[in-house]
């Protein structure tokens with residue numbers, strides 16, 4: 677299988693207070709073939725360099741938004757990034773195919789527990805449903821969308837000792853993506869990418 681270049685667009689407004697995403701960010705930076713961009717660090721005043729971001733997109737095969745869930749959505753800079761970077765003529769519209777065939781998904785953490793993100797749960801919707809605008813953004817721009825890779829109950833993850841395993845799953849997922857070893861059809865059958873990683877990538881070290 678062909679190897680892929682992976683782009684992680686990381687958005688955390690208070691990274692110094694992060695317990696979960698900080699560690700995912702560090703782990704991703706250490707993997708060959710993965711480019712990690714810290715959007716709030718690079719653009720503290722939200723003056724996003726559109727040409728630079730579009731070039732980054734062209735140069736990668738897998739695009740990942742990594743963020744803590746804020747008000748059931750992304751932190752603001754990822755919305756601004758979409759509004760500015762995904763221009764007509766580049767990402768969509770007549771003859772625009774810069775993103776066609778790329779893979780897109782979200783890697784997120786949420787304070788709420790997993791069972792709160794159900795139709796009969798506290799938050800009424802699943803995480804995949806809440807992220808439908810991003811799923812449709814991927815569809816409109818010709819990207820293949822995968823379900824989110826998510827850690828729930830993020831505020832107690834550290835004291836519960838759940839971060840380490842999640843970071844290890846993240847490493848395996850990124851390495852498999854770089855190596856072109858993620859089976860898209862199988863990965864498409866789960867409601868959270870975590871399940872795919874657990875079932876297919878947590879065996880023996882590759």
Ligand SMILES: Cc1cc2nc3c(=O)[nH]c(=O)nc-3n(C[C@H](O)[C@H](O)[C@H](O)COP(=O)(O)O)c2cc1C
Nearest residue numbers: 694695696697744745746747748785786787788830
């Ligand atoms: C402004 C704000 C909005 C938040 N909104 C949500 C939310 O809608 N749903 C949720 O489950 N958690 C929400 N949280 C909790 C964060 O998702 C949680 O603290 C974060 O994922 C922890 O990751 P970190 O350790 O990397 O900061 C919110 C937190 C803040 C500060």
